[in-house]
Amino acid sequence: MQPGVALTLRGIAADFGVSMTPAREAVRRLSAEGALQVSKSGRVTTPEPNNERLEELAALRALLEPELASRALPRAHNVLIDRMENINDQIDQMILQNDAAAYVRLNQDFHRSLYLRAQAPAMLAMVETVWLQSGPTMRRLYGQKQQQFASINHRKILAALRAGDEPGLRLAIREDVINGLRLLGS
């Protein structure tokens, strides 16, 4: 969804073929998570990302995701790492096929499949909230030259996982996040 778009409850309801009530609840939830902005008059829009906001979201990811990865590391067996490698291969394909939506989705799947092992639901929920907030700008990320770095960073993550290298894992995750979001702001 493009940033800066105005939503109306009746419009959303009509789009999904439901009444206003479910649309209202969905909007309420998304705005509570920061994925949507509500003006004082109740109008709903997708937030327009500025550089400060992007830097903040990147900092949040850089704080939370290494911690989640570190907690997941003791429980990351080879089966999981293989699956992550598989996801990464699919990411490479999506980059070649120029499929932005699938790229973003697979990228999150890659990270989430690791973080799920951290046994930290509240922390994971918080990271997913940040992902949701940075979602619209992730679409812009695609098409930039940085996307090819993602695969390289992911390989570093996988290597650190296989080696059981906790500091290396934290660093690789951090680099992946920084490359993904913070560079976009400048």
Next chain:
Amino acid sequence: MQPGVALTLRGIAADFGVSMTPAREAVRRLSAEGALQVSKSGRVTTPEPNNERLEELAALRALLEPELASRALPRAHNVLIDRMENINDQIDQMILQNDAAAYVRLNQDFHRSLYLRAQAPAMLAMVETVWLQSGPTMRRLYGQKQQQFASINHRKILAALRAGDEPGLRLAIREDVINGLRLLGS
């Protein structure tokens, strides 16, 4: 509000003298923030805190709050520090008066007044979400012997702020958080 309480939409609506609709929206928002649990059948309860959850919330605070404090430090002038000292004096009074609700509220005011200076709304919103999730258990915290540490930790925070000591500030915040929540879990 006690942990483990069951809420009904009609009950909430009746308590506040409104219809079901506003109650539903409030519940939706609070559950999106993790402050309320919804079962698969839609029943709403306040989450029962277990040790894993407490440890997680403490870890989140320990990650986020030092960062917020560090960002606020360059903008923390004497006027702000004086106000925080004032809040801390009120906290001491509330401890003497055994007013649990006021104690928790003032404690959050103390931290929030500093973090507001960080100019990081998304990060602050995330911390407030954690506070909200740990709110019910904070009530239990009161009455334990740890509460008296809060004032000592807060004094360390104030001293680090006045000295412009960034590492000391991070450490003091971290200690305050750890003492406040993590000790409660064990």
Next chain:
DNA sequence: CATGGTTGTTTGTGATCACATTTTTACGTC
């Protein structure tokens, strides 16, 4: 042509209702 006010439309909010599902209660059987 710019501008301010007026009217008409759109939009969010709160309320009420019907319905399906779940939960609780009551009862009868073993």
Next chain:
DNA sequence: GACGTAAAAATGTGATCACAAACAACCATG
């Protein structure tokens, strides 16, 4: 007395409606 079952009450969900506020379009006036 315990347990399973059926009836009854309660609950969440989605829909629809009235209403007030906000917005947009329009027109008259300078």
